[in-house]
Amino acid sequence: MTASETILCAGLIAGTLDITATTALFAAQGLPIQRLWQGIASGALGGSAFSGGRKTAAAGLLFHFIIAISVAGVYYDASHWITALVERPILCGALYGVLVHLVMSRIVVPLSAAPKRVFSMKAFLIQLIIHICFVGLPVALVVSHFSR
Secondary structure, eight states, X not given: OOHHHHHHHHHHHHXXXXXXXXXXXXXXXXXXXXXXXXXXXXXXXXXXXXXXXXXXXXXXXXHHHHHHHHHHHHHHHHHTTOTHHHHSHHHHHHHHHHHHHHHIIIIIHHHSSSOOOOOOHHHHHHHHHHHIIIIIHHHHHHHHHHHO
């Protein structure tokens, strides 16, 4: 598999698992799924994303997968410098999930145009677990598998 194919595969798998887990959480709480995807779009479009209907929800979904593929690309590139990323994908993938969550929740989202929200430790920990299990681990396992 080429580098681009590996990155795309890892990003699409992680992106699908991540959005599915978070969508399931929203649905379980009775929250509209469209609102979740508009929330992602609000990072680029600001609060107006919530009044954009299906178009901004679709944009949010597209942005989500662009981010997931970028996250996979960073891991793939780093794996050429840090061999442990390929040799120990479970440990490194879990740690990468933590790193991705911290960067997204503490740096990217606060600097984005998304409306500011009150910090919730419960939401933070749930998303941390999702990022470990459904972002970091899948990316590491796919990259490790196709890099051997």
